[in-house]
Amino acid sequence: MQHRAAVLPRARALPRPPRVVLWIAAVAALVAIGFLWFRDSSFVRVERVTVTGLSGPEAPRVRALLTEAARDMSTLHVREGQLRTVVAPYPVVKDIAVTTDFPHGLHIAIRENTPVAVVLSDGARMPVAGDGVLLRGASADALPEVPVDVAPGGDRVSDPRALGAITLLAAAPRELRARVTGTAWDADAGYVVELRDGPQLRFGGADRPQAKWAAAAAVLADADSAGASYLDLRYPERPAAGGLEDPATQRDPTAADAAEVPATSTPEAATP
Numbered sequence: 001m002q003h004r005a006a007v008l009p010r011a012r013a014l015p016r017p018p019r020v021v022l023w024i025a026a027v028a029a030l031v032a033i034g035f036l037w038f039r040d041s042s043f044v045r046v047e048r049v050t051v052t053g054l055s056g057p058e059a060p061r062v063r064a065l066l067t068e069a070a071r072d073m074s075t076l077h078v079r080e081g082q083l084r085t086v087v088a089p090y091p092v093v094k095d096i097a098v099t100t101d102f103p104h105g106l107h108i109a110i111r112e113n114t115p116v117a118v119v120l121s122d123g124a125r126m127p128v129a130g131d132g133v134l135l136r137g138a139s140a141d142a143l144p145e146v147p148v149d150v151a152p153g154g155d156r157v158s159d160p161r162a163l164g165a166i167t168l169l170a171a172a173p174r175e176l177r178a179r180v181t182g183t184a185w186d187a188d189a190g191y192v193v194e195l196r197d198g199p200q201l202r203f204g205g206a207d208r209p210q211a212k213w214a215a216a217a218a219v220l221a222d223a224d225s226a227g228a229s230y231l232d233l234r235y236p237e238r239p240a241a242g243g244l245e246d247p248a249t250q251r252d253p254t255a256a257d258a259a260e261v262p263a264t265s266t267p268e269a270a271t272p
Contacts, residue, residue: 039076046070046106053110058092058137066108075100092138116169117146130170132157144180164206165191171209204234215239
């Protein structure tokens with residue numbers, strides 16, 4: 001018996017892509033290669049670098065480092081991650097924003113980590129930001145001191161009571177924060193803030209800081225509070241002025257018949 005070999009069907013040859021498709025693919029590849037070359041070429045190399053937004057003793061050093069790193073880039077190939085790595089060791093820099101001015105200009109805007117107070121760390125006055133980060137290298141001039149029970153051991157304040165005072169200072173309006181001379185903790189009044197040419201501010205806890213500062217600003221602007229030695233802000237809906245010089249109007253705001261000084265307008269931030 002004869003066996004016939006199985007005949008396999010012939011595989012069909014795939015149709016060749018049209019010649020125009022091949023040309024398009026080749027041109028696209030050349031364009032991509034050309035762009036990759038051009039974006040890092042001297043035609044678009046960064047030559048002018050402007051750095052803004054940073055003050056204090058670290059500013060010259062940070063500007064120099066950013067400028068040096070930026071000049072190794074082009075306006076078509078800005079490596080923002082590398083720029084952020086350059087400023088990472090400097091806590092005074094909170095963030096950066098980069099814009100280009102084609103073909104050779106680059107602008108770096110620094111968002112500064114603003115110090116709101118100073119704490120004592122290793123015997124030195126260390127500026128601290130509103131989130132508790134220690135701002136080594138920032139200026140400590142004219143900043144109120146926040147006492148700490150536990151000295152900072154790392155890059156931020158860990159003392160809970162000190163963090164509460166820092167939170168309050170960070171929420172203060174700029175005009176009032178500039179008048180703060182110091183903070184303290186009192187078992188009865190809670191957080192106490194001393195103002196230059198103004199009454200003592202008694203906040204109680206560190207909760208609702210914006211509402212309490214808004215209440216303080218409203219009372220300070222009210223003529224009826226003139227001469228008060230302190231403001232009780234524990235309940236921002238009912239701020240009270242104490243120690244008024246006029247005996248007829250002087251009240252103890254901690255008593256049941258506390259004298260409330262109504263604000264001329266209710267600040268939106270004071271709404272619970």
